[in-house]
Amino acid sequence: xxxxxxxxxxxxxxxxxxxxxxxxxxxxxxxxxxxxxxxxxxxxxxxxxxxxxxxxxxxxxxxxxxxxxxxxxxxxxxxxxxxxxxxxxxxxxxxxxxxxxxxxxxxxxxxxxxxxxxxxxxxxxxxxxxxxxxxxxxxxxxxxxxxxxxxxxxxxxxxxxxxxxxxxxxxxxxxxxxxxxxxxxxxxxxxxxxxxxxxxxxxxxxxxxxxxxxxxxxxxxxxxxxxxxxxxxxxxxxxxxxxxxxxxxxxxxxxxxxxxxxxxxxxxxxxxxxxxxxxxxxxxxxxxxxxxxxxxxxxxxxxxxxxxxxxxxxxxxxxxx
Numbered sequence: 001x002x003x004x005x006x007x008x009x010x011x012x013x014x015x016x017x018x019x020x021x022x023x024x025x026x027x028x029x030x031x032x033x034x035x036x037x038x039x040x041x042x043x044x045x046x047x048x049x050x051x052x053x054x055x056x057x058x059x060x061x062x063x064x065x066x067x068x069x070x071x072x073x074x075x076x077x078x079x080x081x082x083x084x085x086x087x088x089x090x091x092x093x094x095x096x097x098x099x100x101x102x103x104x105x106x107x108x109x110x111x112x113x114x115x116x117x118x119x120x121x122x123x124x125x126x127x128x129x130x131x132x133x134x135x136x137x138x139x140x141x142x143x144x145x146x147x148x149x150x151x152x153x154x155x156x157x158x159x160x161x162x163x164x165x166x167x168x169x170x171x172x173x174x175x176x177x178x179x180x181x182x183x184x185x186x187x188x189x190x191x192x193x194x195x196x197x198x199x200x201x202x203x204x205x206x207x208x209x210x211x212x213x214x215x216x217x218x219x220x221x222x223x224x225x226x227x228x229x230x231x232x233x234x235x236x237x238x239x240x241x242x243x244x245x246x247x248x249x250x251x252x253x254x255x256x257x258x259x260x261x262x263x264x265x266x267x268x269x270x271x272x273x274x275x276x277x278x279x280x281x282x283x284x285x286x287x288x289x290x291x292x293x294x295x296x297x298x299x300x301x302x303x304x305x306x307x308x309x310x311x312x313x314x315x316x317x318x319x320x321x
Contacts, residue, residue: 027062058320061091067177081163083154086115106150169198178204189314193296199256215265218299225250227267234269293317
């Protein structure tokens, strides 16, 4: 067990986790970049990007799960399960793979090849054939299950086998690790744009900021549990290119809506066409990231089109794929 990564901010994290229980993948301390050329393209004075997609597994989930798992271990929990569209599972595996704690991972049969590739790389490619064939398999303490309904199957499995579910949207520790992002972004910006599924990242950043700024969350025309309370200018769709925005239940929806209102922020719903336009702008400026991260750029464009005055926004890039 290590003590680097987010644990340099241990005073911010509640409850405190004792050094002997702290797990880490050396997450955090990601770059905070100033992009003047992209800002010019967006008709902004400045544009800042927090590169959470440059965490060890390419996702901000590394922060959340390092704290979440460690806090449960401190409570005596020893057996974990998780359902995921990809990134959360990858982070959990990376954190637990060299421990004796079992992890049961429920993945969609439609998981992308890119995310499967990252899974196999984290496990040194030792189960690549089974994973790419989407077969249930195991590697040391990590067990994989492929299903059409990973969330419901994980819930059933957790109840039957008494595992600790790492479903962040209902876990009291699920958002705490994201408070550490706030410690690394205190500075000269006036608005934050966050791609949002359950709202854990939004809650963590807001609670961690000593100086509150307007928070804008960005969701998709497929999943907009929170943003549709603020943005009605969209046509619902059955698909989205931002496939990690998946939370249709919205356990934290009212809580996140209050954060948005209290911060004088907003919510935006983004189409595939708007994602494509944003990705084109990013490529023009030699930036490669996920469609989820590109939602923030699309959110800025839509906000400006709707008359919002933005000068120095900050975008949270949450994942590389």
